[in-house]
Amino acid sequence: MTSSDVLEAPTGRADPAFPLFSLLGRLSESRxxxxxxxxxxxxxxxxxxxxxxxxxxxxxxxxxxxTRPGSNGYIGFEHYIDLVSDRIFLRAxxxxxxxxxxxxxxxxxxxxxxxxxxxxxxxxxxLARIVVLLPWIxxxxxxxxxxxxxxxxxxxxxxxxLVRLGxxxxxxxxxxxxxxxxxxxxVVALWQGFPFFTLMLLAGMQGIPDDLYEAASVDGANPLQExxxxxxxxxxxxxxxxxxxxxxxxxxxxxxLIILTNGGPGDATQMLSLYAFNKAYASFDFxxxxxxxxxxxxxxxxxxxxxxxxxxxxxx
Amino acid sequence: MRKNSRISSxxxxxxxxxxxxxSGAGLMLAQAGLMRLAAQAGSINxxxxxxxxxxxxxxxxxxxxxxxxxxxxxxxxxxxPNADFMARFTAGVxxxxxxxxxxxxxxxxxxxxxxxxxxxxxxxxxxxELREYFPDNRxxxxxxxxxxxxxxxxxFVDWMYYRKDWFEEAGITPPTTLDxxxxxxxxxxxxxxxxxxxxxRAGGGGQAFIADMIxxxxxxxxxxxxxxxxxxxxxxxxxxxxxxxxxxxxPPSAPGDSYRQIMEGFKTGQTGMVWHHTGSLAEIQAAMTPxxxxxxxxxxxxxxxxxxxxxxxxxxxxxxxxxxxxxxxSFWGENDPAITFLEATGYFPASTAVADDARIAxxxxxxxxxxxxxxxxxPPQFIGFAGWSQEIALPAFQxxxxxxxxxxxxxxxxxxxxADAL
Numbered sequence: 095m096t097s098s099d100v101l102e103a104p105t106g107r108a109d110p111a112f113p114l115f116s117l118l119g120r121l122s123e124s125r126x127x128x129x130x131x132x133x134x135x136x137x138x139x140x141x142x143x144x145x146x147x148x149x150x151x152x153x154x155x156x157x158x159x160x161t162r163p164g165s166n167g168y169i170g171f172e173h174y175i176d177l178v179s180d181r182i183f184l185r186a187x188x189x190x191x192x193x194x195x196x197x198x199x200x201x202x203x204x205x206x207x208x209x210x211x212x213x214x215x216x217x218x219x220x221l222a223r224i225v226v227l228l229p230w231i232x233x234x235x236x237x238x239x240x241x242x243x244x245x246x247x248x249x250x251x252x253x254x255x256l257v258r259l260g261x262x263x264x265x266x267x268x269x270x271x272x273x274x275x276x277x278x279x280x281v282v283a284l285w286q287g288f289p290f291f292t293l294m295l296l297a298g299m300q301g302i303p304d305d306l307y308e309a310a311s312v313d314g315a316n317p318l319q320e321x322x323x324x325x326x327x328x329x330x331x332x333x334x335x336x337x338x339x340x341x342x343x344x345x346x347x348x349x350x351l352i353i354l355t356n357g358g359p360g361d362a363t364q365m366l367s368l369y370a371f372n373k374a375y376a377s378f379d380f381x382x383x384x385x386x387x388x389x390x391x392x393x394x395x396x397x398x399x400x401x402x403x404x405x406x407x408x409x410x
Numbered sequence: 411m412r413k414n415s416r417i418s419s420x421x422x423x424x425x426x427x428x429x430x431x432x433s434g435a436g437l438m439l440a441q442a443g444l445m446r447l448a449a450q451a452g453s454i455n456x457x458x459x460x461x462x463x464x465x466x467x468x469x470x471x472x473x474x475x476x477x478x479x480x481x482x483x484x485x486x487x488x489x490x491p492n493a494d495f496m497a498r499f500t501a502g503v504x505x506x507x508x509x510x511x512x513x514x515x516x517x518x519x520x521x522x523x524x525x526x527x528x529x530x531x532x533x534x535x536x537x538x539e540l541r542e543y544f545p546d547n548r549x550x551x552x553x554x555x556x557x558x559x560x561x562x563x564x565x566f567v568d569w570m571y572y573r574k575d576w577f578e579e580a581g582i583t584p585p586t587t588l589d590x591x592x593x594x595x596x597x598x599x600x601x602x603x604x605x606x607x608x609x610x611r612a613g614g615g616g617q618a619f620i621a622d623m624i625x626x627x628x629x630x631x632x633x634x635x636x637x638x639x640x641x642x643x644x645x646x647x648x649x650x651x652x653x654x655x656x657x658x659x660x661p662p663s664a665p666g667d668s669y670r671q672i673m674e675g676f677k678t679g680q681t682g683m684v685w686h687h688t689g690s691l692a693e694i695q696a697a698m699t700p701x702x703x704x705x706x707x708x709x710x711x712x713x714x715x716x717x718x719x720x721x722x723x724x725x726x727x728x729x730x731x732x733x734x735x736x737x738x739x740s741f742w743g744e745n746d747p748a749i750t751f752l753e754a755t756g757y758f759p760a761s762t763a764v765a766d767d768a769r770i771a772x773x774x775x776x777x778x779x780x781x782x783x784x785x786x787x788x789p790p791q792f793i794g795f796a797g798w799s800q801e802i803a804l805p806a807f808q809x810x811x812x813x814x815x816x817x818x819x820x821x822x823x824x825x826x827x828x829a830d831a832l
Binding site for chain 2: 376
């Protein structure tokens with residue numbers, strides 16, 4: 095038996111007793127082989143992505159209240175028409191814009207500053223990298239309850255510190271006042287979200303060759319110029335992807351808000367995701383919730399396309 | 411022939427057939443018993459929304475008793491936070507990943523039945539040997555269109571905790587009417603000492619008080635499936651309720667205060683009164699001395715009581731393993747589990763047989779609860795109530811507190827929102 099015999103057997107070419115191997119062998123040499131290999135992934139994507147999206151879109155055109163089985167059915171664009179005059183929806187849309195812009199901007203800036211600091215390789219930076227990641231690792235539920243306690247108007251340690259430092263006269267109910275509820279929630283989101291940017295940007299910074307900085311230094315560039323002309327341009331792909339991911343995360347995830355304010359007081363922290371969630375699971379109005387979700391989906395798609403194209407245009 | 415009709419043992423044909431019949435019946439009964447035992451086996455899961463440590467201790471104790479009684483039934487308890495309970499329940503119904511047994515409250519019953527999430531158990535209840543210890547009002551809150559969907563496990567008896575020492579200091583007694591209640595709030599409030607008269611719950615869970623207040627001022631919410639809120643009475647009710655906040659008689663954090671905040675406020679000496687049900691007694695007793703706090707019935711409104719007495723039920727979500735599920739559901743109605751749970755948590759039993767037990771009847775701390783249990787009325791039962799109260803009524807009320815709406819605007823919003831919800 096030669097080595098060529100051993101290699102030939104699995105293809106089935108030499109042995110008609112294995113027609114499947116023979117078929118696979120022929121297929122592997124054709125252009126269809128690539129398509130054949132991606133079929134499992136395609137099926138998976140169809141089942142867990144395409145089908146739910148289409149189902150959600152179809153749902154938005156239906157009256158679908160679980161508690162009114164008799165009155166369900168297709169109603170066209172009625173939910174979308176109702177959305178235009180829905181005061182809570184409009185407030186939630188406005189709040190979502192503030193939440194996303196405020197959240198992403200603050201988290202990106204703090205994440206970038208932290209990444210720059212950790213990238214300098216100063217003493218203790220290894221430990222600091224681990225510590226910085228802790229808020230990101232902590233489950234949102236635990237983080238939410240922890241911050242609710244820290245900002246508590248009776249027992250909160252943050253109130254205590256601010257009073258002792260003279261910034262406040264008395265303990266403040268941060269989540270009970272519409273003017274402070276959103277900033278307070280944004281602070282919690284900042285604490286939880288900035289390590290994501292730190293982690294990704296730090297990884298990007300460590301991939302930039304030192305030669306570039308050395309060459310720039312020889313040419314007389316100061317650290318700020320190095321940052322603007324070397325670091326930022328080379329981090330651009332990471333910045334694009336992290337910002338898009340974070341925007342999607344902030345728009346879609348109501349978990350932190352549910353724990354801290356549940357949209358209140360009034361509608362001061364009502365967001366689209368939270369409104370859709372409550373419409374579905376408190377009012378059982380899945381059709382209307384579906385319409386809100388489709389609007390969110392469209393907004394996110396438009397944002398992502400415009401943002402990526404704008405950055406590409408800037409780069410070119 | 412006659413001779414042939416006798417069998418060799420000397421028995422007549424009639425005697426033989428009679429004996430055969432008796433033996434057969436005995437065999438069938440034995441078989442039924444065996445089948446019943448066999449049916450009361452297997453694995454069942456139980457969705458609940460217990461939250462406090464005392465509730466979990468009580469649940470664990472009952473589960474241990476249940477295991478002793480039914481060693482062949484494996485009971486798996488699954489805790490779902492109350493705020494997420496309906497989301498999980500709905501997902502379970504939609505995806506057909508139901509539990510065997512689920513907790514059911516009266517406020518949620520209409521929605522749960524409307525989405526076909528519960529299995530009627532009327533026949534089982536009517537043939538249950540403990541049925542007689544549960545008067546009709548226990549079943550009203552779990553009945554839809556004549557079908558019973560659960561068994562009462564324990565009751566939520568509304569009452570009031572008050573700072574006994576503060577009341578003595580102010581020379582006043584627990585209020586019995588809303589006017590007296592407000593006067594007591596004024597007497598107890600002292601911002602210089604960080605004291606407020608009442609711990610208002612206007613954050614999560616505060617929606618219940620809005621419906622209570624509107625009804626206590628004389629306006630129904632829904633009659634025959636139609637909105638029946640009397641605008642003038644509702645405005646009066648919301649004006650009174652929000653007035654406590656505007657006049658500084660409750661903590662400024664009230665718009666965001668939920669159960670945890672009002673309890674901590676009371677326990678840490680920030681508030682002089684708080685309304686809840688008997689289920690929080692164990693927590694209060696653990697944190698305060700008997701000299702510091704007392705219990706009383708809630709004050710009555712101008713037209714109706716503010717006190718609710720509702721029941722926590724357990725119901726079947728599917729027919730699979732129904733006998734084992736029924737064993738768990740009905741077990742809660744027995745004396746020992748009910749007393750065990752009361753002692754662990756303070757939740758009152760639903761069974762009259764248990765409520766008459768000396769450990770309850772002769773304990774003075776429970777006296778207001780016994781009165782409240784008799785006076786209390788059931789929560790509203792109409793489809794859409796939970797969504798309306800949580801999504802419309804509570805935010806509208808919060809906007810009054812934060813100055814974003816007038817009382818009139820908020821009430822109008824509640825009325826129009828209720829029409830949409832029905």
